[in-house]
Amino acid sequence: MQQDCYLKFENITKRFPGVVAVDNVSIEIAKGSCHSLVGENGAGKSTLGKILAGIHQPDSGKIFIAGVEKRFRHAGEAFKAGIGMVHQELEFCENLSVAENLCLSDLPAGAGIVNKKQLYEKARQMLKVIGAEHIDVEKRLGLLTVANQQLVQIAEAVGRNAEILIFDEPTSSLSQSETENLFRLIDKLKRKSITCIYISHRLGEIFRLCETLTVLRDGKVIGTKNINEITEDKLVEMMIGRSFEAYFPKHIKSEKGPELLRVENLSSPGKFENVSFSLCAGQILGLAGLVGAGRTELAEAIFGLDKNIKGKIYLQGKEVNITTPSQALGCGIALVPEDRKRHGLVLSMNVAENICLSILEKISNFFKSIKKRKLLEFVDKYFNLLKIKAASPWVQTLSLSGGNQQKLVLAKSLATDCNILIVDEPTRGIDVGAKAEIHSLIDELAGKGKAVLLISSELPELINLATNILVFRQGKIAGSLARNEVTQQKVLRLMAGLRN
Amino acid sequence: MLSSLKKISQTLLAKQQSGLIIVILLLAVILTALAGSHLDKTTGKTVNNFFNPHTLMQTATDASFFAVMAVGATMVIISGGIDLSIGSIYALCGVVTAMMLRHLNIDSPTACLLGIFASVGLGIICGMLNGLMVVGLEVHPFIITLGTMWIFRGIAFVMSKAESILVPGALTAFAKANLGLNPALYPVAMLVMIAVTAAGAFYLSKTVMGRHIYAVGGNAEASRYAGLHVKRITVSVFAISGLTAGIAAFMGSAYYGSASCGDATGYELYVIASAVVGGASLSGGRGNAVSAMLGAILIILIRQSIRTLHFDQNYEWIIIGAATIIAVVLDKLNAQLTLKKAMK
Numbered sequence: 001m002q003q004d005c006y007l008k009f010e011n012i013t014k015r016f017p018g019v020v021a022v023d024n025v026s027i028e029i030a031k032g033s034c035h036s037l038v039g040e041n042g043a044g045k046s047t048l049g050k051i052l053a054g055i056h057q058p059d060s061g062k063i064f065i066a067g068v069e070k071r072f073r074h075a076g077e078a079f080k081a082g083i084g085m086v087h088q089e090l091e092f093c094e095n096l097s098v099a100e101n102l103c104l105s106d107l108p109a110g111a112g113i114v115n116k117k118q119l120y121e122k123a124r125q126m127l128k129v130i131g132a133e134h135i136d137v138e139k140r141l142g143l144l145t146v147a148n149q150q151l152v153q154i155a156e157a158v159g160r161n162a163e164i165l166i167f168d169e170p171t172s173s174l175s176q177s178e179t180e181n182l183f184r185l186i187d188k189l190k191r192k193s194i195t196c197i198y199i200s201h202r203l204g205e206i207f208r209l210c211e212t213l214t215v216l217r218d219g220k221v222i223g224t225k226n227i228n229e230i231t232e233d234k235l236v237e238m239m240i241g242r243s244f245e246a247y248f249p250k251h252i253k254s255e256k257g258p259e260l261l262r263v264e265n266l267s268s269p270g271k272f273e274n275v276s277f278s279l280c281a282g283q284i285l286g287l288a289g290l291v292g293a294g295r296t297e298l299a300e301a302i303f304g305l306d307k308n309i310k311g312k313i314y315l316q317g318k319e320v321n322i323t324t325p326s327q328a329l330g331c332g333i334a335l336v337p338e339d340r341k342r343h344g345l346v347l348s349m350n351v352a353e354n355i356c357l358s359i360l361e362k363i364s365n366f367f368k369s370i371k372k373r374k375l376l377e378f379v380d381k382y383f384n385l386l387k388i389k390a391a392s393p394w395v396q397t398l399s400l401s402g403g404n405q406q407k408l409v410l411a412k413s414l415a416t417d418c419n420i421l422i423v424d425e426p427t428r429g430i431d432v433g434a435k436a437e438i439h440s441l442i443d444e445l446a447g448k449g450k451a452v453l454l455i456s457s458e459l460p461e462l463i464n465l466a467t468n469i470l471v472f473r474q475g476k477i478a479g480s481l482a483r484n485e486v487t488q489q490k491v492l493r494l495m496a497g498l499r500n
Numbered sequence: 501m502l503s504s505l506k507k508i509s510q511t512l513l514a515k516q517q518s519g520l521i522i523v524i525l526l527l528a529v530i531l532t533a534l535a536g537s538h539l540d541k542t543t544g545k546t547v548n549n550f551f552n553p554h555t556l557m558q559t560a561t562d563a564s565f566f567a568v569m570a571v572g573a574t575m576v577i578i579s580g581g582i583d584l585s586i587g588s589i590y591a592l593c594g595v596v597t598a599m600m601l602r603h604l605n606i607d608s609p610t611a612c613l614l615g616i617f618a619s620v621g622l623g624i625i626c627g628m629l630n631g632l633m634v635v636g637l638e639v640h641p642f643i644i645t646l647g648t649m650w651i652f653r654g655i656a657f658v659m660s661k662a663e664s665i666l667v668p669g670a671l672t673a674f675a676k677a678n679l680g681l682n683p684a685l686y687p688v689a690m691l692v693m694i695a696v697t698a699a700g701a702f703y704l705s706k707t708v709m710g711r712h713i714y715a716v717g718g719n720a721e722a723s724r725y726a727g728l729h730v731k732r733i734t735v736s737v738f739a740i741s742g743l744t745a746g747i748a749a750f751m752g753s754a755y756y757g758s759a760s761c762g763d764a765t766g767y768e769l770y771v772i773a774s775a776v777v778g779g780a781s782l783s784g785g786r787g788n789a790v791s792a793m794l795g796a797i798l799i800i801l802i803r804q805s806i807r808t809l810h811f812d813q814n815y816e817w818i819i820i821g822a823a824t825i826i827a828v829v830l831d832k833l834n835a836q837l838t839l840k841k842a843m844k
Contacts, residue, residue, distance in 0.1 A: 055725060076727025091725050093718030095785035096711070104715055105727040107708045114706055143839075 006031035006195055007052075007164060012061035014047055016399070021047040022058070023219035029212070031066075032193035034186060036206045039216035039239055040403065040431030045199045046088060048216070049166040052197070053085040054078030065164070079105055084157030088168040088199075088429070090149050094142030099123035101141050102156050126159025127152075130185050146173045146291070154182065158189070165189065166197045171205060172429055173291065183208060201431055203232050215239055236432055256467075257281025259317065260451040261333075261420050263302070266311035271297035272475040275311075279420070284442065284452040286466030288459065288491050293472035295455045296338055299422045302453075303335040304328040315420075329358055334418035336409050338425045338455075344409035345397050352379045352393035355411045382411035387437055403434025410438065414445075421445060422453040427461060439465060459488050473497055519834060520778065520794040523827075527801055535808050550808045557685050559804050560797075561755070564693035565748045567796035569767065570774040571700035572627075572744030574792040575737045577775050578704070580717040580784030581634065581641040583738060586745040587767035588652035589626045593619040593749035594759030595656040598665040607668040612754075615671055619750035620743055626652060627742020631735030641738075649768065656761035664760040671754035689751050693793065696747060700789030713737055717784030773820075774799055777827040779835075798827070 005028035014022040022044040029035045037045040050056045052063060054072030063070050065081070072078040092101055099119050100107070103126075108118040123137040132151040141149065150173050157165055167186075171179045186196055186209055198209055206213060207227060215222040215238040222238050259280050267273040272294030279285050287295040301309045304322040313320055315331055322328050328335070337343035345354050356363060356370075356378050363374035379393045386407040390400055397405060406426065413421060423442065427435040442465055446452050456462050462469055469481045471494035479494040528551075535550035549555070569586050576583045597619045601611050630648055634641045676686040704710040715723045716733050724730050753759035778795030780787025802823050806816050 053725075054727075074727060075725055076729075079727050085725075087725065091719065091722035093715045093722055093785070095718035096714055100711055100715070104712075104723065107711060109708045112707050112709065114708055114711060 004030060006066055008064040009048070009052075010062045010064065012048065012051060012058045012063070014044075014051060014056060014058050020219050022051065024061070025216070025219070025221050026061075027214050027221065027224060029195060029197070031195055032190055033212060034190055034196040034198055034210045036198045036200065036210040036213035037216060038200075038203075038206060038213050038235065039222075040401075040433045043216040043239075043431070044219040045216055046168050047219075049085060049168050049197060049199055052078070052164070053083055053166055055085075076105060079160065079162075082161070082163035083166070084160060084162035084164070085166040086154050086157045086168060086170045088172070090146070090153060092141055092149060092153070094140070096141060097138055098135060098141050098144070098152055099137040101152060102126050102137070102159065106160075126155045129159050130155045131181055147175060147178060150174055151178065154185075158185070162194065164195045164197070166199070168199045169201065169429065171200070171202065175290070179205075201429070203235060206235075207232070239432060255282050257283075257449055260315065261302075261453075262314040262317075264312040264314070266298070266301065266309060266313065268297060268301055268306050268309045271301075271306070272472070275477055277470060277477070277480075279451045279453060281419070281449045281451050282446050283467045284446045284454050284465050286462040286469040287453065287455045287472060288462055288469050289472030289478075289495055291457065293495075294475040295472050296424055298472075299335060299424050299453065299455060302328070303333060303422060329416050329418070332417070332419040334358075334413035334416050334421050336413050336421070336423040336426055338428070340402075340405055340409050344412075345405060347396070347398045349397060350394045351388075351390045351397055351400070351408060352376070354397050354408050355379055355382055355415055357412055358416045378415055382415065385414075386411055386441060401431075403430040406430050406434065406438065410441065418450070420451045420453070422455070424455045425457060426454070427456070427458065435461075459491055462491070463488060471495055517788075517791050517794060519831070520791060520798060524794060524798055524801060527798070527805065531801075531805050531808055550804075553682065553685055555804075555808070557687065557690065559800055560690040560693070561686065562804070563793075563797045563800040564689040565752050565764075566767065566770050566774055566800065567693045567793040568696045568748040568751070569741075569744050569771045570778070570792040570796045571696050571789045572741035573768075573771045574775040574778065574780050574787045574789060575700070575704065575713055576641070576741045577772070577780045577782060578717045578784060578787045579713045579734060579737045580720065581734065581737065582645065582772070582782065583627075583630065583641065583741045584645040584768045584772075585626070585630060585648040585652055586741060586771055587764040588649045588656070589623055589742050589745040590749040590752065590764035590767060591759075591761050592626065592652045592656040593622045593746045594753040594763050595660045595665060595761055596622055597750065598667045598753055598759040599659065601668050601671075602665060607670050609670060609674075611668045611670045612674045615667070615754070616750055619753075620746040623742040623744070623746020623749065624739050625742070627739040627745070628735060630742065631738030634738065635731040635734050653761060653765075660759075660761050662761060664758045666758050667753050671750075672757050675751055675754035686755075689755060692747065692751055696744060697789050697793040700744075700792075704789055709733075709736070714785060717786075719785075770799060771796070773824045777824055777831075779831050795827075799823070 007029040009025055009027045012022055012025045013020065025044070025048060037048060039045050047056060051058050054075045054077050057073065070081060072081065093104070102123045103119055108115050108122055120137050124133070127133055127135055127137065130151065132155060135144065135148055135152060141152065144152065150170065154170060170182060174182065189196060198206065200206055210227055212224065212226055214224040215235070217239065257280055259278055261279040264276050266275045275298055277285065287298070289295050297306065300306050302313060304324045304327050307323060313322065320331060322331060341347060346357065352375055356375055360370060363378065364370045376393065382388065388407045388411065389404055397408065400408070410426070426438050426442070439461065442452055442454065454462065454466055463486055467483050469486055469491060471478045471481070471491055473495060478497065481490060532548055532551040535548055537546045537548050540547045569590070573583055573586060597615050600618055601615055626648070630641070630645055633639070633644045637644070675688055677688050678685055679687055681687060704713065712723070712728055712733050715726070715728060716730050720730055752763065774796035775787060775792045776782065776795070777798055778787065778791030778793070780792065799820060802820055803816060806813060806819060
């Protein structure tokens with residue numbers, strides 16, 4: 001870099017049990033620029049950000065800010081030095097008010113007693129900086145929508161007048177317009193010569209925002225580039241170490257088989273109404289819509305998680321009444337839930353147990369003790385099929401990267417030998433490499449005669465994979481598009497309630 | 501005027517405590533109605549068996565020992581922990597204070613002051629030990645305080661040689677001062693309960709430290725990210741829990757005139773029940789001091805009603821156990837309703 005270096009990482013290394021998360025990384029970043037850290041999940045981007053924010057301490061290496069070496073023992077010291085971080089996972093105290101969350105590390109107080117008036121005033125100021133005045137600072141944070149919670153998190157980092165800001169996947173639950181607001185904010189911050197580090201999987205965002213970027217893979221620096229000397233294809237290649245073709249696999253055209261699932265006039269008060277569709281073997285039915293349009297709720301209803309539904313569900317022509325997930329699994333329906341950490345996995349259990357969680361009964365002997373040989377058979381099968389990377393079947397699930405965790409959830413569902421697979425946001429927050437693998441897997445499954453219901457907020461994903469797309473809007477089906485007529489624009493117009 | 505009254509009553513009703521207060525008042529009314537009455541020999545008037553100054557004051561006094569400890573225990577529970585050792589801290593503080601005063605052989609207001617400092621100080625030390633072990637050894641507080649529950653009581657047992665130790669009369673004179681009321685009424689324990697609850701409520705809702713306790717219990721990881729000293733906060737809540745046990749121990753041994761290693765056996769469960777009946781969530785982040793006190797009063801009132809109504813006392817535990825579960829279920833339903841309303 002020719003520009004003056006303001007923030008400098010020098011030979012930073014950080015080990016976690018079993019992995020080197022960050023391996024001898026050196027990066028120089030100019031003041032007032034936006035620098036992106038790019039790489040697959042588990043590449044060490046978030047860890048590097050957290051080291052700068054004082055949450056992790058490096059095993060070796062140094063950090064310099066404006067030429068002065070800095071050492072942060074905990075997050076509080078990094079705050080004081082003017083470093084803020086917007087975390088990928090929403091880290092909040094949901095039991096406290098928005099204002100208390102915003103000012104948690106520095107509650108305005110006299111003699112140890114919190115000054116409510118000042119607190120609310122300060123919180124309103126912080127929200128105003130990012131243009132989110134509509135959020136009520138006195139409301140309990142747990143009552144806000146996810147998008148608003150994310151805005152609060154951004155306000156928390158930005159509003160304290162930080163000199164360096166780290167954004168770790170800040171747009172994962174923001175709408176299009178909120179994302180655009182955030183980008184304008186970052187532009188404004190740069191003009192105030194605040195230095196930004198932007199971690200994202202979304203290449204479009206990186207090209208929109210950043211001047212420079214560093215590609216990380218397996219904790220190592222693959223290269224640091226100016227944004228104008230690199231193309232999207234080249235970037236993906238650097239990230240995954242193979243060519244762009246893998247990004248969106250060639251669609252396998254599968255034969256339409258017999259009807260497996262039919263839903264007629266299904267409604268759930270306050271969630272969705274009068275939903276009807278039919279799903280055949282070999283088909284991938286995509287559900288498009290905004291967050292909260294009722295897609296996840298529909299998936300949960302089919303999977304037996306909603307007791308208030310009205311309407312009819314037919315499996316292979318026979319009407320069924322599914323009221324629990326175990327019934328659903330028994331009928332050959334499996335769900336890959338949206339939130340893998342809360343609903344998909346038991347993070348404290350090991351990888352093998354998670355894969356076989358739904359079928360432990362089947363692989364146990366007469367005395368209900370689990371047959372280890374059978375367990376390992378399944379684990380082997382899915383490690384190979386899904387290319388799961390884990391040190392051994394016995395490592396804790398917590399230690400795996402997001403992409404590998406997502407593959408485990410898929411493996412768990414596939415292990416139940418389902419013929420109807422519902423996947424809800426299967427590639428959220430995972431890297432391009434794992435994404436491509438999951439895309440081709442879904443395609444293959446349909447090719448093998450499974451019926452797939454695919455919920456996704458990423459339009460390219462839906463358009464490339466689905467044989468048919470149903471667009472949801474405010475709990476109703478706003479339209480249906482076949483594969484040959486679908487365009488991104490048509491889907492967007494339906495989602496927004498405009499006529500085509 | 502009318503609208504402001506309506507507003508006040510609405511905000512009062514929206515408070516978490518209102519449900520508890522209504523239940524307590526309802527129970528008191530039922531008790532008064534069913535208790536019957538007796539003839540007071542000295543005055544010649546008929547007196548209700550429940551609704552009379554003596555019984556009410558005695559109920560408040562009984563509740564005060566639990567309630568004082570429940571304020572401290574609630575803080576531990578809000579922070580996401582649990583403290584099983586408070587009954588044993590109570591016994592140890594009582595025994596050590598009584599032995600010390602016996603050894604010094606003083607019986608004056610100074611003895612009273614010394615006793616307060618000794619009991620409270622030892623309580624804080626015991627609580628800090630709990631906290632330091634939880635933080636330093638990274639063992640779940642349930643296990644640590646289960647261990648110290650036996651250790652503290654064991655120390656009290658060894659020190660006192662299992663004997664009951666009399667406390668100086670000055671302490672009893674303080675705890676049973678009638679403060680100008682009818683000579684047979686002793687309001688000090690009740691006043692201490694109110695003072696401790698008020699202090700605890702203020703601390704939890706108004707101070708920075710108090711809000712940090714809620715933050716740690718709500719999401720420890722987020723609190724760490726926000727730069728809070730999570731370990732320091734954990735140690736301090738256990739210290740406060742020990743402090744309230746020390747206050748209760750002083751009041752208890754002074755009131756009853758003696759201390760022994762068997763004092764307050766099983767109190768920890770009553771106290772935790774009080775906090776939970778008062779709406780504290782064992783997963784952390786929820787609860788408050790006033791509700792904890794009301795929880796203690798409710799439990800004692802239920803116990804009192806068994807006596808007043810001449811039910812078979814052998815059923816006491818069954819009734820209290822069932823009441824605890826019912827109270828928590830009702831509170832949960834209420835919380836769900838409030839959440840639904842707030843979401844709209």
